[in-house]
Amino acid sequence: xxxxxxxxxxxxxxxxxxxxxxxxxxxxxxxxxxxxxxxxxxxxxxxxxxxxxxxxxxxxxxxxxxxxxxxxxxxxxxxxxxxxxxxxxxxxxxxxxxxxxxxxxxxxxxxxxxxxxxxxxxxxxxxxxxxxxxxxxxxxxxxxxxxxxxxxxxxxxxxxxxxxxxxxxxxxxxxxxxxxxxxxxxxxxxxxxxxxxxxxxxxxxxxxxxxxxxxxxxxxxxxxxxxxxxxxxxxxxxxxxxxxxxxxxxxxxxxxxxxxxxxxxxxxxxxxxxxxx
Amino acid sequence: xxxxxxxxxxxxxxxxxxxxxxxxxxxxxxxxxxxxxxxxxxxxxxxxxxxxxxxxxxxxxxxxxxxxxxxxxxxxxxxxxxxxxxxxxxxxxxxxxxxxxxxxxxxxxxxxxxxxxxxxxxxxxxxxxxxxxxxxxxxxxxxxxxxxxxxxxxxxxxxxxxxxxxxxxxxxxxxxxxxxxxxxxxxxxxxxxxxxxxxxxxxxxxxxxxxxxxxxxxxxxxxxxxxxxxxxxxxxxxxxxxxxxxxxxxxxxxxxxxxxxxxxxxxxxxxxxxxxx
Numbered sequence: 001x002x003x004x005x006x007x008x009x010x011x012x013x014x015x016x017x018x019x020x021x022x023x024x025x026x027x028x029x030x031x032x033x034x035x036x037x038x039x040x041x042x043x044x045x046x047x048x049x050x051x052x053x054x055x056x057x058x059x060x061x062x063x064x065x066x067x068x069x070x071x072x073x074x075x076x077x078x079x080x081x082x083x084x085x086x087x088x089x090x091x092x093x094x095x096x097x098x099x100x101x102x103x104x105x106x107x108x109x110x111x112x113x114x115x116x117x118x119x120x121x122x123x124x125x126x127x128x129x130x131x132x133x134x135x136x137x138x139x140x141x142x143x144x145x146x147x148x149x150x151x152x153x154x155x156x157x158x159x160x161x162x163x164x165x166x167x168x169x170x171x172x173x174x175x176x177x178x179x180x181x182x183x184x185x186x187x188x189x190x191x192x193x194x195x196x197x198x199x200x201x202x203x204x205x206x207x208x209x210x211x212x213x214x215x216x217x218x219x220x221x222x223x224x225x226x227x228x229x230x231x232x233x234x235x236x237x238x239x240x241x242x243x244x245x246x247x248x249x250x251x252x253x254x255x256x257x258x259x260x261x262x263x264x265x266x267x268x269x270x271x272x273x274x275x276x277x
Numbered sequence: 278x279x280x281x282x283x284x285x286x287x288x289x290x291x292x293x294x295x296x297x298x299x300x301x302x303x304x305x306x307x308x309x310x311x312x313x314x315x316x317x318x319x320x321x322x323x324x325x326x327x328x329x330x331x332x333x334x335x336x337x338x339x340x341x342x343x344x345x346x347x348x349x350x351x352x353x354x355x356x357x358x359x360x361x362x363x364x365x366x367x368x369x370x371x372x373x374x375x376x377x378x379x380x381x382x383x384x385x386x387x388x389x390x391x392x393x394x395x396x397x398x399x400x401x402x403x404x405x406x407x408x409x410x411x412x413x414x415x416x417x418x419x420x421x422x423x424x425x426x427x428x429x430x431x432x433x434x435x436x437x438x439x440x441x442x443x444x445x446x447x448x449x450x451x452x453x454x455x456x457x458x459x460x461x462x463x464x465x466x467x468x469x470x471x472x473x474x475x476x477x478x479x480x481x482x483x484x485x486x487x488x489x490x491x492x493x494x495x496x497x498x499x500x501x502x503x504x505x506x507x508x509x510x511x512x513x514x515x516x517x518x519x520x521x522x523x524x525x526x527x528x529x530x531x532x533x534x535x536x537x538x539x540x541x542x543x544x545x546x547x548x549x550x551x552x553x554x
């Protein structure tokens with residue numbers, strides 16, 4: 001028992017697919033045939049309440065049950081979607097000391113909870129692949145990268161530009177929508193990596209206006225831009241690339257632009273541990 | 278000359294259609310056959326720079342030329358789209374005393390400039406129909422409502438719930454994306470009317486999380502919800518109506534929900550003068 005690593009899977013946003021869960025379980029059993037790694041899906045991952053994997057109370061309770069349970073070594077977000085901002089404050093208020101020692105891994109909508117945990121002082125919070133990435137082309141590589149970090153904190157899957165400065169990574173929309181709220185961590189002096197998916201360029205421009213206009217964000221060490229994929233059509237053509245947009249707003253606001261980041265909504269999404277490496 | 282009212286039309290966001298401009302001019306000439314009302318389109322309305330009606334410098338200059346020109350009595354926004362947040366600070370820094378006495382009318386993306394003018398202490402700023410509304414079904418009614426306010430400050434087109442408390446109105450996304458920036462006015466004690474178009478319900482929910490999470494917004498007198506039109510599909514069904522979403526976040530944040538508002542992206546969009554009525 002003692003040598004088994006238990007990873008709890010939670011779905012604080014949209015509901016998860018049972019079929020993908022079963023495939024993931026088979027993959028983990030095949031990779032760890034001795035049974036020394038167990039991935040356990042909380043039943044609430046498959047619940048259904050409108051847009052969400054269960055209502056707010058159920059999703060918060062499910063997260064806290066696994067976070068506060070000493071039998072689990074790590075919590076892994078099943079997928080993004082939408083909904084974790086709704087339960088972030090309830091989760092924060094219910095966390096017990098047992099939750100602090102665990103690793104937490106996810107991205108996209110999960111960013112609202114990563115921010116909350118980081119703001120609360122948790123030391124092992126990271127932006128990186130989720131269970132749903134198993135469904136991507138070459139998704140097994142993303143899954144194994146995630147498992148290696150969840151099981152033993154492996155640094156092999158780390159985003160390569162990490163340089164010792166405290167760093168965080170977020171989906172641009174998620175960061176844009178949490179600044180000024182109770183779950184915004186103090187990002188002074190941090191390298192802030194951003195990535196985006198399925199947004200129009202004019203929206204990305206508007207979010208950068210908003211983000212770089214925040215007094216809090218003007219204290220960061222700088223932005224790094226990950227991949228911006230599946231950009232939705234702009235009529236007429238916007239006229240700037242995502243990098244040009246980010247560079248423009250950085251220049252205008254006096255925030256350093258630090259270059260690219262190897263993160264995004266794809267199987268190559270590397271792991272970014274929050275805080276100093 | 279002295280009795281002629283001159284309304285300058287500006288396009289600080291996306292470019293405007295020459296054909297609609299010509300139709301609007303004909304409508305105004307027919308309604309005011311004596312020539313005592315002139316609607317003058319700034320040539321920059323028809324300029325073209327990627328997404329925008331000219332680049333940022335041209336759009337800011339065009340706005341300031343008309344705002345600072347004593348021959349114009351009012352400035353009317355041609356249309357929304359995207360782009361006025363990009364030039365709001367340049368406009369603010371270039372405004373002269375001549376600009377203060379004029380009336381300003383628009384909505385949607387123009388909200389970034391309405392906010393800027395209101396924050397700067399302008400007394401005649403209003404949320405209401407734009408030239409582009411002429412293209413809507415029954416758009417002529419919206420145009421005449423706008424003209425009556427632009428020409429003589431008529432109150433007949435005012436939003437009916439105005440009750441003497443200071444009030445503002447914004448597109449939800451525009452307000453969401455200006456809080457915390459240099460153009461956010463102090464809305465303490467204000468009734469804040471919001472409306473939305475072409476957004477998914479989960480985005481509306483997320484924006485309400487963000488907005489109602491702001492310390493500044495928690496000081497408003499309350500929200501009123503206008504029309505939310507052309508909601509984009511949500512898969513699965515979100516499970517809450519726009520009013521239920523706004524009521525939820527108001528309840529959660531302690532901000533009063535004050536009821537509906539007769540505003541929206543439609544021909545019925547009533548006029549909301551910023552500040553106390």
